[in-house]
Amino acid sequence: MTTRPAPSAPTLSSTTPTCCAEMAGMAALSRRGLLRGGLVAAGTTATFGSAVLTASPSAAASAESVLVVLSLRGAMDGMSVVVPYGDDVYYEARPRIAVPRTELLAKDGFFGLHPRMKPLLPLWNGGELAFVHAAGLPSVNRSHFAAMEELEDAAPGSARREGWLNRLVGTDSVRSATEGVGLISGAAPTSLLGRQPTFVTQAIDDIEIPGPSWDAARARQRERGLRTMWKGEKGVLGRAMRQTFGAVDDFAPARRQRSRAADYPQGDLGAALADAARLIRADIGTDVITLDQGAWDMHSRLGTLEWGQMIRNVDELASALATFFSDLGDQRHKVTLVALSEFGRRVEENQNQGLDHGHGNVMMVAGAGVRGGQHYGTWPGLSMGVDSDLTVTTDYRQVLGEIVQKRFSATAVADVFPGLHYEPLGFLRQS
Amino acid sequence: MSDRTTPAGRATTRVLPAGDRHIVDRLSYGHTPALARQVRNAGGGLRWFERQLTPRKVKDRGTGAYLTWFPSLSRTPEDLYQRKKSGVEENWEVMNDYQSYVILRRTYSQRQVLELMTELWENHLHVPVGADAAFTWRKRYGDVIRKHALGRVDRLLQAAVLHPAMLLALDAGISTWQHPNENLARELLELHTVGRGEYTEDDVKQAAQVLTGYHVDLWGTFAFSYSTADHAVGPVNVMGWKHANADADGRPAARSLVRYLAHHPATAERIARKLVVKLVSDAAPQTLVRRLARIYLEHDTDIRPVLRALVRSEEFRDARGQKVRDAGEDVVATHRALGVRVTEPGEKARGTGNGWAAHTLPTQCQRLGLKPFDWPRPDGAPITDDAWATPSRMLGGSRNHWLMAGSYWPSRGIVYRKPTAWLPQRRMRFGAFVDHLSRTMLGVPATRRVVVACCRAADVSASDVVHAEHPVIVHRLGFVLTTLLDSPTHLSR
Numbered sequence: 001m002t003t004r005p006a007p008s009a010p011t012l013s014s015t016t017p018t019c020c021a022e023m024a025g026m027a028a029l030s031r032r033g034l035l036r037g038g039l040v041a042a043g044t045t046a047t048f049g050s051a052v053l054t055a056s057p058s059a060a061a062s063a064e065s066v067l068v069v070l071s072l073r074g075a076m077d078g079m080s081v082v083v084p085y086g087d088d089v090y091y092e093a094r095p096r097i098a099v100p101r102t103e104l105l106a107k108d109g110f111f112g113l114h115p116r117m118k119p120l121l122p123l124w125n126g127g128e129l130a131f132v133h134a135a136g137l138p139s140v141n142r143s144h145f146a147a148m149e150e151l152e153d154a155a156p157g158s159a160r161r162e163g164w165l166n167r168l169v170g171t172d173s174v175r176s177a178t179e180g181v182g183l184i185s186g187a188a189p190t191s192l193l194g195r196q197p198t199f200v201t202q203a204i205d206d207i208e209i210p211g212p213s214w215d216a217a218r219a220r221q222r223e224r225g226l227r228t229m230w231k232g233e234k235g236v237l238g239r240a241m242r243q244t245f246g247a248v249d250d251f252a253p254a255r256r257q258r259s260r261a262a263d264y265p266q267g268d269l270g271a272a273l274a275d276a277a278r279l280i281r282a283d284i285g286t287d288v289i290t291l292d293q294g295a296w297d298m299h300s301r302l303g304t305l306e307w308g309q310m311i312r313n314v315d316e317l318a319s320a321l322a323t324f325f326s327d328l329g330d331q332r333h334k335v336t337l338v339a340l341s342e343f344g345r346r347v348e349e350n351q352n353q354g355l356d357h358g359h360g361n362v363m364m365v366a367g368a369g370v371r372g373g374q375h376y377g378t379w380p381g382l383s384m385g386v387d388s389d390l391t392v393t394t395d396y397r398q399v400l401g402e403i404v405q406k407r408f409s410a411t412a413v414a415d416v417f418p419g420l421h422y423e424p425l426g427f428l429r430q431s
Numbered sequence: 432m433s434d435r436t437t438p439a440g441r442a443t444t445r446v447l448p449a450g451d452r453h454i455v456d457r458l459s460y461g462h463t464p465a466l467a468r469q470v471r472n473a474g475g476g477l478r479w480f481e482r483q484l485t486p487r488k489v490k491d492r493g494t495g496a497y498l499t500w501f502p503s504l505s506r507t508p509e510d511l512y513q514r515k516k517s518g519v520e521e522n523w524e525v526m527n528d529y530q531s532y533v534i535l536r537r538t539y540s541q542r543q544v545l546e547l548m549t550e551l552w553e554n555h556l557h558v559p560v561g562a563d564a565a566f567t568w569r570k571r572y573g574d575v576i577r578k579h580a581l582g583r584v585d586r587l588l589q590a591a592v593l594h595p596a597m598l599l600a601l602d603a604g605i606s607t608w609q610h611p612n613e614n615l616a617r618e619l620l621e622l623h624t625v626g627r628g629e630y631t632e633d634d635v636k637q638a639a640q641v642l643t644g645y646h647v648d649l650w651g652t653f654a655f656s657y658s659t660a661d662h663a664v665g666p667v668n669v670m671g672w673k674h675a676n677a678d679a680d681g682r683p684a685a686r687s688l689v690r691y692l693a694h695h696p697a698t699a700e701r702i703a704r705k706l707v708v709k710l711v712s713d714a715a716p717q718t719l720v721r722r723l724a725r726i727y728l729e730h731d732t733d734i735r736p737v738l739r740a741l742v743r744s745e746e747f748r749d750a751r752g753q754k755v756r757d758a759g760e761d762v763v764a765t766h767r768a769l770g771v772r773v774t775e776p777g778e779k780a781r782g783t784g785n786g787w788a789a790h791t792l793p794t795q796c797q798r799l800g801l802k803p804f805d806w807p808r809p810d811g812a813p814i815t816d817d818a819w820a821t822p823s824r825m826l827g828g829s830r831n832h833w834l835m836a837g838s839y840w841p842s843r844g845i846v847y848r849k850p851t852a853w854l855p856q857r858r859m860r861f862g863a864f865v866d867h868l869s870r871t872m873l874g875v876p877a878t879r880r881v882v883v884a885c886c887r888a889a890d891v892s893a894s895d896v897v898h899a900e901h902p903v904i905v906h907r908l909g910f911v912l913t914t915l916l917d918s919p920t921h922l923s924r
Contacts, residue, residue: 143602145562146614149808159627161810177822185797187561187805200800200823207826210833210913218890218910225888225914226829228880233919237755240820247822299650300516 062283063334065368065407065431068276069165069290070339071189072317074297075144077345077355078362079390080310081117082131082375086110089382093348097302097310097355111375115305116314119322123366128325130372130427134360134380135394136343142357144297147342152191154397155418164416165288166194168404171411177243178250180288181279183272189290199247204275207251254282264323265316269293273320277327280335287408293317296341300352308353325367332367336407336428339364340396347388360390363399369407369428376425394425402428444855444870451476452874453751454742456924457710458483459543461764462874466543480742483544484581484735494540500775500789501528508567508595508653515566524779526560529570530793530803535773537763548580548734549573550759551709553804555702556591556623557811560804562600567653569804572596584702584732585693589686592619595647595655601809604647604655608663611639618809619689620670625697630670637667641674641688644681657682670695693732699724703737709814710741712750719746752923755816758799760924761828762792765916768872769835772846788845798827825922832916837909850908851899861886861903862893868911873920881918888914 084090085101086109104112106124111133113124123129138156141147150156154164169180180198182188188200201207211222230241257278264270272291279286293316298309305311321337328335344361360380366372380391401413402424409431413422446452447467454476455466473479482489498504503511503525514520537546553576558565565572572594579587591597592615598604603615616638620630644662648654659679667676667684672691676684692698703723707715722744723737730736741747756764766773776787786794793802800823806812813819834840838847855867862877865885869877877885886893889910891903898904903911915921 143563145559145600145807146602161808187801187807190807197821201826202797206798206830210826210830218907221890222888222910222913225884225886225910226917228887229884229914229918231880235753235919236816236820237919237922240822240825244822244825247826 063285063287064409066280066286066331066335067168067288067403067407068335068337068367069191069288070321070337071148071191071290071292072296072339072341073144073148073292073294074341075147075343075345075357076296076313076341076361077298077302077310078133078341078360079344079347080302081114081314082133082362083112083114084110084133084379084382085112087379087382089347089384093382093384093388095349096353097304097308097349099305103305108375110379114310114314116311117318119318120366123322123325124373127372128370129364129366130370131375132363132365132377132394132399132425132427133375134377134390134392135340135363135396135399136360136392138392138395140359140389141343142359144342144357149190151340151342151396152189154191154400154416158418160194161190162194163189163191164400165191165290166196166198167416168408168411169198169288170194170196171408171415174285176250176285177247178284178286181286181290183275183279183289183291185268189292191290197243199251203271204251204254204278208248208255250284251279251282253284254279257281260323260327263327265319267316269316270320270323273324274327277324280331281327281329283331293320298345298354299350299356300354302349302354321366334368336365336367336369336403338400338403339366340399344390346386347382347390348384348386358389360392363396365399365403365427369431371427371429376427395420398423398425399427402426406430444867446870446874446876447471447476449751450748451479453748454480455543455874456752457747457754458547458742460537460547460760461767461924462872463767463770464871467874469541477742480544481739483542484738486542486545486581489542491541494536494542497532497535497539500535501532503528504532504570508571511567512564512650512653522564522566523561525566526569527790527793529560529573530796530805531789532570533573533803534759534763534792534796535789537759538766538773544738545577545580548738549577550803551706552576552580552587552591554806554811554814555705556588556597557804557806557809558596558600559807559809560802561807564647564649564653565596565599568594568596568599568647568655581735582733584727584734585690588623588693589689592623592689593645593682593685595653598645598647598655599649603642603645605649606639606643606645607658607661608640608643611636611643611663613639615639616642619692622810624689624692624701625670625695626701629695629697634669638669638688640665641667641669641676641681641685644679645685694728696724696728699727699732703727705814706737706741707746709754711744711747712753713815713817716746719744752920753816754924755819756922756924757812757814757819758796758801758824758827759803761799761922762795762831764921764924765828765831765835768916768921769912770848771835774844774846776844785843786841787843788841790844791841795831798830799824800827828922829913829917832913833909836912836916839909850904853908853912854897854899854904858896858898860893861889861891861895861897864897865893865911865915868915869920872912872915873918875920881915884918885911885914 083099083104085104091098099114103115106113141150152163165180177197177199180192182192182200184200185202192198209223211219259274259278261271261274264274276289301308302310340363341361344358345355346358350356378393380393397417397420401417401420401422404411404416405413406428447470451470470476470479473482511525515522540546558572575590575594579590601615601618602612606612613635617635621627640663644657646656646658662679662681664676667674672688674684703720704715707720726740727737773788776789796802801812862882865882866877882893889903889907
C-alpha cells in the first residue's frame with residue numbers, strides 16, 4: 001500500500017546513498033512497524049535485521065496514492081446532480097422538481113450538471129472529474145442500513161464481516177493505524193471494520209494526550225504521569241497504550257499542518273475535508289481516508305433551483321470539494337476521490353416533491369489519474385411507473401476496483417473485491 | 432464510607448475482598464463506595480448477586496424518573512414519525528434521548544445485574560438505533576428486553592424477534608407470501624439462535640415463509656398488525672422443526688419456530704459462549720461453555736441458573752481483571768468513580784457545544800468509538816477485548832476522563848464533588864491520599880506505580896502533606912483524578 005523504500009533489502013554494510021535513503025525509510029519503519037508489532041526492541045542498528053523486513057517489507061512514511069472515499073449518506077438523487085436531460089422520461093417523471101435543461105452546466109448532449117455544481121467546473125474542464133451513471137449494488141436493496149452494509153462489506157457470500165477499505169489497507173504487512181483513517185463523528189463505517197487496525201476520529205486535533213493545553217509544562221507532567229502509569233503494562237491494554245503513544249507521534253505532523261477549515265463551507269463535511277487535507281499534506285503514509293456527507297434522504301421537499309434541500313446539499317458538496325482539491329499542496333497528484341451513495345432514488349417524484357428509495361445512482365471520481373471531463377457507464381433509459389428505478393448497468397465494485405487496480409499497484413482487485421469479474425471502465429489512466 | 436483505623440492512626444478506606452470485588456467488577460457497571468457497602472451488608476458478593484437476580488426485591492428509587500427527562504421516549508410510533516416528517520424532531524434526536532436514558536439507568540440504578548443483562552441481550556438481539564424507521568419502536572423494544580432479561584430465553588426471543596422494531600430493522604414488517612424477505616429469517620438463525628454452519632439456505636427460505644404476515648405500516652401510522660392475507664401457508668421444515676402451517680394466521684407457527692430454536696443445543700452453546708466471553712474471558716473455556724449450555728437446556732432456557740453456575744465457576748474466579756471495558760462501560764464507570772450526579776436537563780441545546788450533561792452522555796461514548804446500540808450491523812457491537820483496546824478508544828476515554836476529572840465538561844446539569852470532599856481528613860500525606868482515592872474510585876489500594884504516576888502528573892512528592900488550601904487540591908486535583916481514571920484498573924473489569 002505504501003511505497004517501498006527500495007526494491008531490495010538493504011544491507012547494513014553498504015554505505016551507498018541508496019542505503020542511506022533506505023535507512024531513513026527503515027527508521028520510519030522501526031518506529032511505525034516495530035514498536036507497534038513489538039517484534040524487536042527499538043533504537044539501535046541491531047533492529048535492522050531480517051525480522052524487520054519480514055515484518056513490514058513495504059513500510060515507509062509516504063503513501064504511493066491516497067484514496068478519499070466520500071459516502072453520501074441517505075442516498076443522493078444522482079439524477080438531480082448529473083441530469084440525464086437527453087432522456088425525456090426524466091422531465092415527464094418529475095414535473096415539479098426536474099432541473100430545467102437551460103440551467104444545466106457542462107452539457108454534453110445527454111448529461112448536464114446541476115447549476116450548483118459550478119465550483120467543480122474547473123476540475124471538469126481540466127479533465128480531473130468524471131461521472132459513472134447508473135452504477136450501484138447488483139441487486140435492489142432499499143434499506144439504507146442494509147444497503148450500506150452490503151455496499152461497504154463488498155464481499156457478497158463471504159461469512160466474514162469485513163469492509164473493503166480494511167481489506168485494501170490490509171493487503172500489505174504494515175500494521176499501522178495511520179494507513180486507514182475515518183474522519184467521522186458516528187460509528188466506524190463498515191468499510192473500515194476488520195482485522196487491520198484503522199483509526200477513526202472526529203478530528204485530527206483529537207489525536208493527542210488530553211491535558212492542560214494552556215500550560216505546556218503542566219501538560220508534560222500530566223503526560224509523564226500517564227506514561228508512568230502504563231510503563232511495562234502487559235496485555236491488550238498495555239499494547240493499545242503503546243500504540244496510542246505511537247499514534248500521537250505518528251499523527252503529530254498532521255496536527256502541525258495548518259487547518260484551512262475557514263475556507264470550506266461550514267458544517268461536518270467541510271471540517272472533515274479540511275482535516276483530510278491536513279492529513280494528506282503531512283504525508284505520513286495514509287492510503288485511505290473515508291468521510292461522510294449526510295442529509296441526502298430527500299423523501300420530501302427536495303425542491304427546485306429556488307428552494308429545498310437539494311440546492312443546499314449540492315452547494316455544500318461542490319464548494320467543499322473544490323476547496324479540498326485546492327488545499328492539497330504538493331500532494332495533490334496522489335489524491336483520488338470517489339463519492340457514492342448506498343443506492344439511488346426513484347425515477348418519478350412523489351406527492352411531497354421528494355423521491356423515494358430507488359436503485360441505480362451516479363458515482364463521482366475526481367483527482368489523480370482521472371480521465372475526466374466525460375461520463376462513463378451505460379445509460380439504460382428511464383421508464384415511468386411509481387416503482388420505476390434507474391436500472392444499474394455498472395456494478396459499483398467495477399468503479400472501486402479500477403481505482404484499486406490503477407492507483408494501488410501492489411494490490412490485486414480480487415483481494416479487495418472477492419468474486420468480482422473485473423472489467424474496468426477506463427476512467428482512470430494506468431499509473 | 433466505612434473506615435477503619437490502622438495502628439498508625441491513619442484512617443484507611445475499606446475495600447472489598449478480591450473475590451467480591453471481582454463479582455461486582457463483572458456484574459455491575461463499576462465500583463462505588465455505596466455498592467461496596469451493599470455487598471458487605473448482603474453478606475458477600477455471591478449473596479449480593481443472588482439478590483440482584485430478583486430485581487423487584489432491590490429498591491431502586493429514582494430510576495423511573497429518568498423517563499420524564501425525555502418526553503419523546505413516551506410518544507407513540509405514529510407521533511414520532513409525524514414529528515420527524517414535519518421537521519419538529521429528527522429520529523436521531525429521539526435515539527440520542529434513548530441512549531442517554533439507558534446510560535443513566537446503567538449509572539444510577541441499584542438493579543445493576545438487570546441493567547447489565549438487558550444490555551447484553553439488547554446487543555445480542557441488536558436493533559441498531561440507526562436502522563431505517565426502527566426509531567419509532569426502539570424504546571419499547573428495549574423495555575421488552577428488560578422485562579425478559581433475567582427470565583427464560585425462549586420467551587425473550589419470542590418477544591424480541593417478533594417485535595415491530597426488529598421487524599422494521601430486518602425487513603420482516605413488509606414481508607409477504609408473494610415476496611418473502613429473508614433478512615430476519617437469516618439473522619434469526621445466524622445471529623439470534625443456532626449460528627452459522629448449523630442451517631442450510633433452504634432453512635432460511637422456509638423460516639422466511641413462516642415469518643410472513645407480520646406487518647408494520649411503514650411511513651404511515653407505524654401501527655403493528657398481522658395480515659393473514661400476506662402469510663405464506665403450507666408445510667414447513669426448519670432444521671427439523673416441522674409444521675403444517677395451514678392457518679392464515681401464522682403467528683402461532685412463528686412463535687413455535689422461535690421457541691424450537693431457543694431450545695436447540697446449538698443455541699444453548701452459542702448463548703453460553705456469549706455469556707462466557709462477556710462475563711469470563713475471550714478465550715471462553717469450552718468446558719465451561721458446555722456446562723452452562725447443559726444447564727440452560729435443563730432449566731427450560733431460564734438464564735438465572737446459568738448465571739449462578741457461571742459466577743461460581745473456577746473459570747470465572749481465575750479471570751480477575753482480564754476484561755476490557757467497552758465505550759459505554761468506561762463512560763458509566765467514570766461517572767460512578769467520580770461520584771458525579773447528573774441532574775434533570777433543561778431545554779435541548781442544538782449542536783454539540785455546551786449541552787446538558789444528560790444529553791451529552793452519548794457524545795462521551797462516541798469519543799471512545801460507539802454510542803449505545805449504534806453499531807451499524809445486525810451482529811451487535813463487539814464484546815471482545817481487542818475491539819476495545821485501540822488507540823482511538825484510549826484517547827477518547829482519556830479525553831472524557833480529563834474533562835470530567837477537572838470538572839470542565841459537561842458543565843451544565845451535573846454536580847461534581849468539590850475538591851475538598853475528596854479529602855478524608857484535614858491533613859494527610861499525598862501518597863496516602865492517592866491510596867484513599869484509589870480505594871474510593873477504583874475499589875483497590877494504590878500500588879507504588881500508581882502513587883508515583885500521580886506524583887508526576889500533579890508535580891508533588893508522596894510525602895508532601897496535602898490539605899484544603901494545598902495547590903494540588905485547589906488547582907491540580909484533576910491531574911490526579913484523571914491519572915487514576917486513565918489507569919489499567921479503571922479500563923478493565
